[in-house]
Amino acid sequence: MNRPVKFIAALCLVSSCLCFCGCESSRSQVLAADESQVKLRSMQSRVFDTKDKIKTLRTAMATLQDLGFVIDKADDVLGSVSATKLDRYAVRITVNVRPHGETQMLVRANAQYNLKAIEDPEPYQQFFTAFEKAIFLTAHNIE
Amino acid sequence: MKKVRYSCFFLLMPLALVIEGCGGIPKDALSMNKATLEDRQLQTRVFDTSDEGKILSASASLLQDLGFNLDESETDLGLLVSSKDRDAMEAGQVIGAIAWTVMFGIAGDARYDCRQKIRASIVTSHAGENGERIAVRVTFQRIVWDQKNQISKLEKLNDPKMYQDFFEKLSKAVFLEAHGI
Numbered sequence: 528m529n530r531p532v533k534f535i536a537a538l539c540l541v542s543s544c545l546c547f548c549g550c551e552s553s554r555s556q557v558l559a560a561d562e563s564q565v566k567l568r569s570m571q572s573r574v575f576d577t578k579d580k581i582k583t584l585r586t587a588m589a590t591l592q593d594l595g596f597v598i599d600k601a602d603d604v605l606g607s608v609s610a611t612k613l614d615r616y617a618v619r620i621t622v623n624v625r626p627h628g629e630t631q632m633l634v635r636a637n638a639q640y641n642l643k644a645i646e647d648p649e650p651y652q653q654f655f656t657a658f659e660k661a662i663f664l665t666a667h668n669i670e
Numbered sequence: 671m672k673k674v675r676y677s678c679f680f681l682l683m684p685l686a687l688v689i690e691g692c693g694g695i696p697k698d699a700l701s702m703n704k705a706t707l708e709d710r711q712l713q714t715r716v717f718d719t720s721d722e723g724k725i726l727s728a729s730a731s732l733l734q735d736l737g738f739n740l741d742e743s744e745t746d747l748g749l750l751v752s753s754k755d756r757d758a759m760e761a762g763q764v765i766g767a768i769a770w771t772v773m774f775g776i777a778g779d780a781r782y783d784c785r786q787k788i789r790a791s792i793v794t795s796h797a798g799e800n801g802e803r804i805a806v807r808v809t810f811q812r813i814v815w816d817q818k819n820q821i822s823k824l825e826k827l828n829d830p831k832m833y834q835d836f837f838e839k840l841s842k843a844v845f846l847e848a849h850g851i
Contacts, residue, residue: 613813
């Protein structure tokens with residue numbers, strides 16, 4: 528093996544080590560979250576002026592279908608809906624609806640994109656923008 | 671020189687892997703777009719009945735007619751989730767893989783689709799001014815694996831003909847349900 532090849536092979540090994548030494552044990556992913564709990568909750572949650580849990584859940588399902596998701600599961604007692612979107616990538620989302628005070632419902636969405644949690648506020652903002660429109664449509668029963 | 675190029679490839683490969691892992695969520699993944707309304711129309715039909723249970727029951731029967739197994743149902747929310755596992759081999763792909771192997775002799779690189787999981791999810795809702803009609807929206811998607819058990823396709827199924835056929839069959843199923851067949 529001549530010198531440049533040896534040098535490049537060594538560089539290759541070093542770069543591989545650098546790439547992989549950053550990876551912790553994959554078990555640490557179980558309780559991993561990049562953002563603080565408070566920050567996450569605030570970006571993932573919105574409150575709506577309605578007492579109707581079923582209507583809110585049905586609106587969440589309609590919104591998810593509009594966004595190209597296929598609904599996987601729903602539970603009206605827990606107030607949760609899970610859905611998956613496949614479009615060369617996979618996005619999995621869970622929307623939870625629960626009462627917030629006497630007159631409001633709190634809607635929280637959390638999602639993952641392929642193998643990574645979505646912890647950027649922008650996609651959640653987009654989801655709630657779509658949800659707001661849908662809940663308006665449902666309230667006024669317009670198709 | 672050839673060896674140097676070969677080494678460069680291995681030098682850049684880990685970097686490429688790291689960069690690939692950094693790809694973020696596409697901008698329009700959680701927002702409505704031009705196709706939203708079109709998709710909604712394609713995937714929805716309204717039935718002149720206010721009996722949501724009857725429509726759900728007819729839908730479940732139709733899914734069974736089509737070979738789907740029910741994975742989940744929540745009648746209070748008007749939801750049915752089903753799936754089926756099927757063969758995904760396509761003659762063209764297999765012939766292509768064989769031709770590739772014959773030409774280059776690298777059997778490992780010639781991939782073809784082998785099996786697929788098709789998922790169908792039906793959501794019903796009250797429609798019309800007083801909720802006197804029932805809207806049914808169905809969505810399909812599939813995951814395809816190649817012969818190496820690697821995922822080769824993750825996609826929604828949006829062929830208009832498929833939805834037309836589905837709703838034609840659903841109309842029949844609603845009729846059969848009404849007549850207790």
